Each structure stands twice: as C-alpha cells, then as structure tokens.
Amino acid sequence: MMAPQRIEARPKSGQVGFVHLGLGAFHRAHQAVYLERYRQRSGDTGWGVCSANLRASVALVDGLSAAGHRYHVAEYTDSDSVTLREIGVIEETLFSGRDGAGNWGRDRERLLARMASADTRIVTLTVTEKGYFLNPASGELRDDDPMIIGDIASPQQPRTAPGLLVEALARRREAGIAPFTVLSCDNMPDNGKRTRQAVVQLAEKRDAALASWIASEVAFPCSMVDRIVPAMTDTDFERLAALGVTDSNAVVCEAFTQWVVEDHFPAGRPSWEAEGVEMVADVAPFETMKLRMLNGSHSLLAYLGALAGIETVYEGVNHDALRVLLRRYMLEEAAPTLEMPEGIDLDAYADSLLARFANDSLRHRLQQIAMDGSQKLPQRWLSGALKRSVAGETSPCVALGMAAWIRYTAGEDLLGNRYTVDDPLAKRFADLHHAHGVDASALVTAFLTMDDVVPSELAADKVFAQCVLNAYQKLTQGGLSEALVALERN
Known part of the structure; x- marks a missing residue:
C-alpha cells in the first residue's frame, strides 16, 4: 500500500453554529468532513457542531468527548490508496436517549438549550427514515406510535427528533429568537418537505399557533447526500492500526462524496460551494x-x-x-x-x-x-x-x-x-x-x-x-x- 495522505484538523474554536441529530458514522464521514474542509480553507470558525445521539450509542458520545471530539476518517479510493483525515469540527457530543438503567434524556436539556440558542443557525439530521415517524406510504405522522404519543403527552421532555425540533422551536418563538433552518440529510424523497410535515403535524397536537408559525417561518430545505460508509469492523480497525491510527471513533468510507442542497437558509450558512457542495434551486x-x-x-x-x-x-x-x-x-x-x-x-x-x-x-x-x-x-x-x-x-x-x-x-x-x-x-x-x-x-x-x-x-x-x-x-x-x-x- 502507498503511504497514506494525512490531513490534520484545525484547532478548535469553541463556537457552535450547527446542532446535528444522529451522531452516526455517516454524519462523521460526510457533513462533518465538508465542514472541516470548509473551516480549513476559509478560516471561518463560527460553524462548529454540537452532535447528539437520540436513541443509542452513548459509548460513542462519551468516547468522542474523551478524545477531545477529534477522530479520523479514512477515505479509500481502493485498498492501495487512502487519505487519513483528522476531523475536529465537532465541539460537543450529547446523549438524549435511554441509558443502561432505562432512564431517558441524560443530556436532553443541554441539547434543547443548544438548539434554542440564537447561536444555532442550522439543525441537521441523519436519524434514518424511521426517525421521522412518518407512514412510508402516506407521508403522514404516525401519531399512534408510542414514542410520538409520549412526545404529545410530555412535549417538554421529547424523545424523538420531531419532538426535539418542536420543543426547541417553541422555546425560540417564546424568546423572540428567529428560527434555525432544519436540514434533513436522510435518504428520503423530498426529505425537507417530509421533515416539515412531521414537525408541523406534531406541533399541531400541541399548539395550533406554534404549528402555524413553524409552517410559515421555518425553512426546511431538501438535500441529497451520497457516500458509502460501512459499519466499522475489527478488520477496519486493524488496517488503521497498521497505518499508525489507534482511534476507536474512526470511520472508514469511500473517497467519493456528494452533497446537493436546496439553497434556502434564512439564518445564513457556510460558503460550502468551494468544497464541492452543489447548491441548487431543486434537489x-x-x-x-x-x-x-x-x-x-x-x-x-x-x-x-x-x-x-x-x-x-x-x-x-x-x-x-x-x-x-x-x-x-x-x-x-x-x-x-x-x-x-x-x-x-x-x-x-x-x-x-x-x-x-x-x-x-x-x-x-x-x-x-x-x-x-x-x-x-x-x-x-x-x-x-x-x-x-x-x-x-x-x-x-x-x-x-x-x-x-x-x-x-x-x-x-x-x-x-x-x-x-x-x-x-x-x-x-x-x-x-x-x-x-x-x-x-x-x-x-x-x-x-x-x-x-x-x-x-x-x-x-x-x-x-x-x-x-x-x-x-x-x-x-x-x-x-x-x-x-x-x-x-x-
């Protein structure tokens, strides 16, 4: 194998402009990589990320925290060509799911505070199709799902991604803070529109005026994401160790990457275009x-x-x-x-x-x-x-x-x-x-x-x-x- 190309992360800034829901391998190998590349090129440090897991993998949340929120992405063109990229754009990791004792929401209040802060201008999601609680055929909110029923009954203690978005937006509205933009990065047709459907329909169960405000004031652009990011295996970790990388939070992926985004960000966004993000009118x-x-x-x-x-x-x-x-x-x-x-x-x-x-x-x-x-x-x-x-x-x-x-x-x-x-x-x-x-x-x-x-x-x-x-x-x-x-x- 050829010697890998190594790219180190920039120093951390402590500034958070993004909150991301769904701290999985894809987010770490895709959106976070684009943001790290943008930060390195532009020097703009205002777009750090707070990433949260909502259901599982508390060990990943704590592991990244222990590592100073730095990790490596190995981008393989083939088995003989790899770029090792250190990522440092994540500033904070949180967990709002169920712990080993069955308790919910360890960091939920911190997450909601981040989302309600005026510093947060974009909330992105990779929670998989099922994380939106939409009927796959009709696109309607599955309001008979136990998780959604729980969010309707206790809206200030949400457990789902739509519930977190509704509660955070309600707090911003109450405080007179302009809403953040909600950017779904999951593999769904019209993912922005479907996210809007889930959030507005859940908000209607709580407050018609809040639902109307979300429908009229919150931007839900669509996006298309593409990069093959397999789940890590022992073999992957062994390959990285042979390259001198001992990192339990590392991710392996292909070199190819694509991101197509509807250009509708009222609260502002990074200048992603220079990193190859395709900003378009229709995704x-x-x-x-x-x-x-x-x-x-x-x-x-x-x-x-x-x-x-x-x-x-x-x-x-x-x-x-x-x-x-x-x-x-x-x-x-x-x-x-x-x-x-x-x-x-x-x-x-x-x-x-x-x-x-x-x-x-x-x-x-x-x-x-x-x-x-x-x-x-x-x-x-x-x-x-x-x-x-x-x-x-x-x-x-x-x-x-x-x-x-x-x-x-x-x-x-x-x-x-x-x-x-x-x-x-x-x-x-x-x-x-x-x-x-x-x-x-x-x-x-x-x-x-x-x-x-x-x-x-x-x-x-x-x-x-x-x-x-x-x-x-x-x-x-x-x-x-x-x-x-x-x-x-x-």
Missing part, C-alpha cells in the same frame, strides 16, 4: 436519481445476496449474474422513471455506481443495508415501479427484489442460517409468515396489501403481483441462480 431530480439507482441497487443486492449467503456489496457485485441484474435494473427500470436536467448521463452514472460498489477496500455488509426495508423500499423501488405500472410497463427486477425481501423477512436465508430481521415492522412480518406458512400465494398477497408499505395502486396491478409471486416461487424452490435465470428470460 428532487438528483435525490430521486440516487434513491432509485444507487439505493435501489443496494437493496437488490442486500436481499438477494443475503439470502444466498453473500456477505458484502463487493462480493455481490463480483457475482456476474447479480452485476448484470443491477445494470439492467438501473437502466431499464430506474432510469426511465427519472426526469433529469440536461447533461446528466444516466448510463455513465450506472457505470460509476458499479465501479464504486466494486471498491475492494470497503466491507459494506448486506445485512446493514437490509435494515428497515419497510421504511426504505417505498422510495427506492415502489414509487418507480408504480410510475411504470401506470404507464403500462412491467418491473421484473423490482418484482424479484420484492420476492427476495418477503423471503428475507422470514429471518432465515436459503441455506438455513438464522438472523435477526431489523425493521420496525418485524413483528408483523413474523406473524404473516406464521399465518401463511408455505402458502406462497397467500403470503405474497399479504405482504403486497400492506398499504403502509406498498402503494395500493401497485398492489392492485395483477401483472406485478403475479410477477412477484412467480419470482418468490423460483427463489424459494430453485435458489438465487434459478431466479436470476428466470428473470433473464423475461
């Missing part, structure tokens, strides 16, 4: 392109590969038949549903994605991608498949993906290996499998009629439903190879 085309082509392909690999005992994206994309499937899905089913600005070459984009998936330095586990399918698949596969259905077109690749997802939710791969199904609807999935047993037709019908996941218009498409059933039967009776061969004949 939607880029967002939909990434969701359907990149994330949709990842989900195809996740369910089909995991069922066949394939562990990582790298291994999956080097399976010849799966690679053919991905390219067919991207160009024949995803790309035709997109309306892109002039000059965007979707064939070249598909080729670039396959090249990124084949980065041999990353161990992006398929089980990690397979999490929360009920929250992800409506925007990754089903919205595009519905568009094709309305136009009289079929979506055999998506149908095979749906068959694989249904089989995956049984919690056992095709080789008999058991695993945990990590999804908010996992209990319902288990009940459906128990109720229908080996009756493939009844099982597929039960899953397709889950109207909080599958659009009812798509479920009513008899051709699509039959295609899912056929694929399910091929997959369960003949395995991955037979299912892929059958697809090639369509």
Whole structure:
C-alpha cells in the first residue's frame, strides 16, 4: 500500500453554529468532513457542531468527548490508496436517549438549550427514515406510535427528533429568537418537505399557533447526500492500526462524496460551494436519481445476496449474474422513471455506481443495508415501479427484489442460517409468515396489501403481483441462480 495522505484538523474554536441529530458514522464521514474542509480553507470558525445521539450509542458520545471530539476518517479510493483525515469540527457530543438503567434524556436539556440558542443557525439530521415517524406510504405522522404519543403527552421532555425540533422551536418563538433552518440529510424523497410535515403535524397536537408559525417561518430545505460508509469492523480497525491510527471513533468510507442542497437558509450558512457542495434551486431530480439507482441497487443486492449467503456489496457485485441484474435494473427500470436536467448521463452514472460498489477496500455488509426495508423500499423501488405500472410497463427486477425481501423477512436465508430481521415492522412480518406458512400465494398477497408499505395502486396491478409471486416461487424452490435465470428470460 502507498503511504497514506494525512490531513490534520484545525484547532478548535469553541463556537457552535450547527446542532446535528444522529451522531452516526455517516454524519462523521460526510457533513462533518465538508465542514472541516470548509473551516480549513476559509478560516471561518463560527460553524462548529454540537452532535447528539437520540436513541443509542452513548459509548460513542462519551468516547468522542474523551478524545477531545477529534477522530479520523479514512477515505479509500481502493485498498492501495487512502487519505487519513483528522476531523475536529465537532465541539460537543450529547446523549438524549435511554441509558443502561432505562432512564431517558441524560443530556436532553443541554441539547434543547443548544438548539434554542440564537447561536444555532442550522439543525441537521441523519436519524434514518424511521426517525421521522412518518407512514412510508402516506407521508403522514404516525401519531399512534408510542414514542410520538409520549412526545404529545410530555412535549417538554421529547424523545424523538420531531419532538426535539418542536420543543426547541417553541422555546425560540417564546424568546423572540428567529428560527434555525432544519436540514434533513436522510435518504428520503423530498426529505425537507417530509421533515416539515412531521414537525408541523406534531406541533399541531400541541399548539395550533406554534404549528402555524413553524409552517410559515421555518425553512426546511431538501438535500441529497451520497457516500458509502460501512459499519466499522475489527478488520477496519486493524488496517488503521497498521497505518499508525489507534482511534476507536474512526470511520472508514469511500473517497467519493456528494452533497446537493436546496439553497434556502434564512439564518445564513457556510460558503460550502468551494468544497464541492452543489447548491441548487431543486434537489428532487438528483435525490430521486440516487434513491432509485444507487439505493435501489443496494437493496437488490442486500436481499438477494443475503439470502444466498453473500456477505458484502463487493462480493455481490463480483457475482456476474447479480452485476448484470443491477445494470439492467438501473437502466431499464430506474432510469426511465427519472426526469433529469440536461447533461446528466444516466448510463455513465450506472457505470460509476458499479465501479464504486466494486471498491475492494470497503466491507459494506448486506445485512446493514437490509435494515428497515419497510421504511426504505417505498422510495427506492415502489414509487418507480408504480410510475411504470401506470404507464403500462412491467418491473421484473423490482418484482424479484420484492420476492427476495418477503423471503428475507422470514429471518432465515436459503441455506438455513438464522438472523435477526431489523425493521420496525418485524413483528408483523413474523406473524404473516406464521399465518401463511408455505402458502406462497397467500403470503405474497399479504405482504403486497400492506398499504403502509406498498402503494395500493401497485398492489392492485395483477401483472406485478403475479410477477412477484412467480419470482418468490423460483427463489424459494430453485435458489438465487434459478431466479436470476428466470428473470433473464423475461
């Protein structure tokens, strides 16, 4: 391996302009990297970050604090080329979730005070799709969820991201402080609009005047984020140690990174443009392109590969038949549903994605991608498949993906290996499998009629439903190879 390029962080300033909800690997490898690069180039120290975890990983919060809120990001072009970047833009880490004793909100009041401070001008989020508590199909707030019910009953002690935003904005309104801008960085279509929906609908449960003020005064720009950031493994830490980096908070990712942001920040923002952030009037085309082509392909690999005992994206994309499937899905089913600005070459984009998936330095586990399918698949596969259905077109690749997802939710791969199904609807999935047993037709019908996941218009498409059933039967009776061969004949 070539000697790594090393980039040290700038000295800390103690100034916080951002609060971030969701202190995970993606935030540390994406938004924080852009801010560190901006700070190094411009010398502007007014945009430090207070990052908070809301549900889990108190050890990460405390570990970063113990390390002076410094950590390393290893950006791999391939296994022989890496840039080691020290990040120091995070000034504070907080935890508002449940501790080991079952108590909530250790640092919640400090977090709310940060968010209510006039110094905080932007609040960003990476809380995953389920962290917004929206029905995946309708987009409405899930006000029957126990966490949201708790926030409605005790709005000053919020446990959810929407609840924290509502309480902090209520405090600013009461104090006569202008609102911060709310920037979602999660993989959802119209993520700014959906965040606004969750926050305004929750505020309506508390105070109609507050909800009206949020709806009229708070900016919720949309964004599209892109960087492959796998969960860390022992092998990753060993590789870093061999490079002289002993850092339990380190993150490994690909060298590629992209951030497209709707330029609507009434309270101000960093001059991100020089760092390659694309500030645009409309994010939607880029967002939909990434969701359907990149994330949709990842989900195809996740369910089909995991069922066949394939562990990582790298291994999956080097399976010849799966690679053919991905390219067919991207160009024949995803790309035709997109309306892109002039000059965007979707064939070249598909080729670039396959090249990124084949980065041999990353161990992006398929089980990690397979999490929360009920929250992800409506925007990754089903919205595009519905568009094709309305136009009289079929979506055999998506149908095979749906068959694989249904089989995956049984919690056992095709080789008999058991695993945990990590999804908010996992209990319902288990009940459906128990109720229908080996009756493939009844099982597929039960899953397709889950109207909080599958659009009812798509479920009513008899051709699509039959295609899912056929694929399910091929997959369960003949395995991955037979299912892929059958697809090639369509």
